Amino acid sequence: MVRPNTERSEDTIVALDFDPKNVNMRVVKGALEKLFETKHAKDNTDRFNLVLFRGNPAYLEDFTFKKDYLLSLVKEDVEDINTVPVESVIFMALTFLIEVYKKVGNKFFRIIIFTDQDMKPVTKEFIVQNLLDITKEMPVYVDIIRLNVKDGTKDDSDAKLRQLISWSKGGELIYVPKLKKLDEIIPELAEKKWNDQEDIFEEIKEIKIPEAYADFYENLSMDPAVIENPGETKCMACFQQTQDNNMLFKCPSCDNAIMHEVCWAHWSKTSNIGVRHIFRCPICFTMLKLPRPFVDEVLGPIEEEEAAPEVAQVTQEVAQNVQVADQNELLKEKDQKAEPKLIEQLLDSII
Numbered sequence: 444m445v446r447p448n449t450e451r452s453e454d455t456i457v458a459l460d461f462d463p464k465n466v467n468m469r470v471v472k473g474a475l476e477k478l479f480e481t482k483h484a485k486d487n488t489d490r491f492n493l494v495l496f497r498g499n500p501a502y503l504e505d506f507t508f509k510k511d512y513l514l515s516l517v518k519e520d521v522e523d524i525n526t527v528p529v530e531s532v533i534f535m536a537l538t539f540l541i542e543v544y545k546k547v548g549n550k551f552f553r554i555i556i557f558t559d560q561d562m563k564p565v566t567k568e569f570i571v572q573n574l575l576d577i578t579k580e581m582p583v584y585v586d587i588i589r590l591n592v593k594d595g596t597k598d599d600s601d602a603k604l605r606q607l608i609s610w611s612k613g614g615e616l617i618y619v620p621k622l623k624k625l626d627e628i629i630p631e632l633a634e635k636k637w638n639d640q641e642d643i644f645e646e647i648k649e650i651k652i653p654e655a656y657a658d659f660y661e662n663l664s665m666d667p668a669v670i671e672n673p674g675e676t677k678c679m680a681c682f683q684q685t686q687d688n689n690m691l692f693k694c695p696s697c698d699n700a701i702m703h704e705v706c707w708a709h710w711s712k713t714s715n716i717g718v719r720h721i722f723r724c725p726i727c728f729t730m731l732k733l734p735r736p737f738v739d740e741v742l743g744p745i746e747e748e749e750a751a752p753e754v755a756q757v758t759q760e761v762a763q764n765v766q767v768a769d770q771n772e773l774l775k776e777k778d779q780k781a782e783p784k785l786i787e788q789l790l791d792s793i794i
């Protein structure tokens with residue numbers, strides 16, 4: 444059996460949603476260090492972020508590769524902690540992940556939430572049900588850890604936490620009855636996620652995201668911009684200049700990816716996000732879109748199993764011609780330039 448996702452790079456956001464009166468920060472910090480190190484030993488393209496609750500909830504403006512920097516943000520002597528309900532943590536993390544997803548493709552996203560015995564009850568799970576469902580195919584996995592809580596606690600919060608996890612792409616509810624056992628769960632937590640029932644393989648990804656959610660992703664995408672004075676500029680897919688009715692369009696985010704509109708439509712077949720007409724720039728990976736009817740016109744109706752041979756051939760040529768940048772290299776370069784800053788959320792603004 445093929446496990447297509449075991450190679451997929453994971454960006455992981457870890458929320459420390461517990462009270463340091465109950466949980467020794469030093470122990471958690473040690474476990475986090477082990478988690479980051481184990482994940483990086485498996486795959487050094489994984490990135491991390493933290494949600495901290497000292498005073499107002501705060502997280503880094505972007506994922507980072509810098510484990511030491513992240514650990515330096517986890518203070519061992521914090522007292523001023525305001526934990527929030529798990530559904531609020533998920534809401535905050537998803538808001539952040541959606542921003543990242545606009546510019547970063549081909550990743551698995553994970554939310555890992557550490558809670559304790561005084562976890563606030565889950566009462567507003569409905570606020571994230573729809574959002575978890577819409578973002579499921581990005582995909583997003585959610586793990587929830589209960590520190591100082593016994594295994595097999597079958598109470599109301601157990602059921603609600605399992606429900607929250609089930610609305611995501613998948614994940615585990617993990618009980619750690621004694622903090623000294625925390626270390627033991629780290630190796631499994633560091634394993635890459637995959638969902639053997641639902642992770643669909645590349646050839647049918649064109650229809651992976653439910654039609655009803657296409658608008659949501661469309662709103663996150665940008666339109667390629669027409670180049671008014673192309674001069675000698677050539678299309679990176681067919682190597683031709685602009686022609687009378689065949690203008691060149693550029694990615695508005697990087698200005699560097701340039702193709703005819705028809706060539707963009709062919710490129711969408713190779714790089715779409717699971718909605719046919721929404722795809723990624725080969726240079727900067729920003730989500731772009733074309734009008735759906737236009738893509739249908741170029742590629743043929745999606746209902747037809749195979750495109751006409753002459754269309755399929757052009758699509759294939761475009762896929763071969765377009766030089767795709769190395770996303771991991773780009774992300775590493777960006778991360779080396781500066782340390783991402785902490786963004787504070789006002790507690791009142793959290794749902």
Ligand SMILES: [Zn+2]
Binds near residue numbers: 682
């Ligand atoms: Zn072209």
Ligand SMILES: [Zn+2]
Binds near residue numbers: 694696724725726
């Ligand atoms: Zn671009």
